[in-house]
């Protein structure tokens with residue numbers, strides 16, 4: 001893997017919905033993506049998608065949970081937690097693991113939603129952590145992350161939040177495309 005290749009861990013990757021936006025970067029070795037999910041069926045779907053987009057060389061998919069990451073310290077540049085925070089069994093344990101495997105100056109990108117109406121209470125009931133952005137930020141700070149970006153919006157029937165947090169500020173150089181795509185809700 002070239003030295004400059006960004007190493008990204010997608011926790012609770014599902015079928016990697018944003019994959020189509022990153023096929024070119026994956027093919028050019030700009031990104032190496034590891035997706036983990038405890039659901040083996042969803043891992044198979046992600047695998048099929050990676051084959052369809054022709055990016056299997058730069059994607060590894062594994063059955064794993066956020067609470068027990070089987071990676072070396074300081075390995076990743078970025079970690080994605082997209083719509084997965086609400087499902088974590090243990091937020092503190094997961095954030096400790098994220099902190100451990102992130103390099104200094106690395107960043108975690110999180111997004112999720114809460115405050116569902118009664119009409120979709122089945123979603124609310126599936127969530128273990130229906131937390132506001134303020135609560136998540138507190139949790140991140142308790143686990144030594146610095147907050148770089150916060151956005152929280154009520155939209156129709158629920159509240160969405162987006163947060164970028166960093167592990168230490170030194171050596172920090174965020175990838176502009178990823179940051180822009182995140183803020184513009186492309187990923």
Ligand SMILES: C[S@@+](CC[C@H](N)C(=O)[O-])C[C@H]1O[C@@H](n2cnc3c(N)ncnc32)[C@H](O)[C@@H]1O
Nearest residue numbers: 012013014038039065066082083084087088089
């Ligand atoms: C709502 S889906 C989000 C999928 C994808 N990230 C997205 O944005 O569409 C939540 C995912 O988190 C996974 N998940 C549940 N508990 C988890 C845990 N403890 N650690 C990591 N992933 C978990 C689920 O299997 C599921 O695929």
